[in-house]
Amino acid sequence: MMIDAPVPKPDGRQSQTAAAIQRGVLRFLAAHGQAGLPEVSLASGRRADVLALDAKGALSIIEIKSSVTDFRTDAKWPEYRPFCDRLLFAVGVDFPLELLPDDVGILVADAFGAELIRAAPEHPLAAATRKALTLRFARAAAGRLAGLYDPDLRPAQEW
Template identity: 55%
Template sequence: MAVPPSSNRIRLEDPLEDGRQSAQALAIQRGTMRHLRRLGLAVVSELTLASGRRADLVGLTPQGEIWIVEIKSSLADFRSDMKWPDYRSFCDRLFFASSSSVPMDIFPADAGFILADDYGAEIIREAPIDKMAAARRKAVTIRFAQAAAHRLHKILDPDCDPTF
């Protein structure tokens, strides 16, 4: 008996959602990704770094610069999650993205700040540039490319074997 194409099957999971983010965080993510795309960056969400930490957004500029954006959907979210300093060594620029309901002054002055909602975003404060070493840049860029390709493959072929 022939197996029907996957497009005819009921899909139980959405490969673009992992269930960890709140509705507010997803709105900030969407608006921020739209803005970064308008700036010419390619963006991947939830990218696991070599340290094992997972960055909310990683952007790659046309010049090869790596930006990490840490999304904070509330004051409690910012206070409870202090892993973001670990991201500095994996990017050339570090930003925070949040909504207008979160006070901007809680975010470190030595990081950029993006104000976002479900429809778009604006860079309110540019992030300083702290260039990564060439070997680290190559490793992050390869990890970025592989994650993007694997995710696209999963969307195009949801029944593929994820072990290869």
């Protein structure tokens, strides 16, 4: 299991476009009663762009694609499906939606919000996987919040 930093710092890999889409996605999630947590490490070693938790405990992964090139060169997204009830892509307003797979949800976003273009099909998680992911979400979120209160915080164990 990887340790999430208390508050992830930009690593230079995320473009301004991706950061704007992320902001809009987080605003969309909050407006729809979901908690969104960016950059969450999964048990597979992959990192979800945004992991969202709704009031019923359903987990969604939102994969941000900032450009057509980003989409075409990143083939890891199918590996996220076993870690969520719903998988969505979030793209900018100029992204050609016809390039996206039919079996994922679609959000179109900018820095101010997002619009759900297509709902994601549901693939219910096994109970044990849901519990593990929910705990990972809660521990990462709590660790990041604690890091805001104490920027020098160094956890004695993994979040």
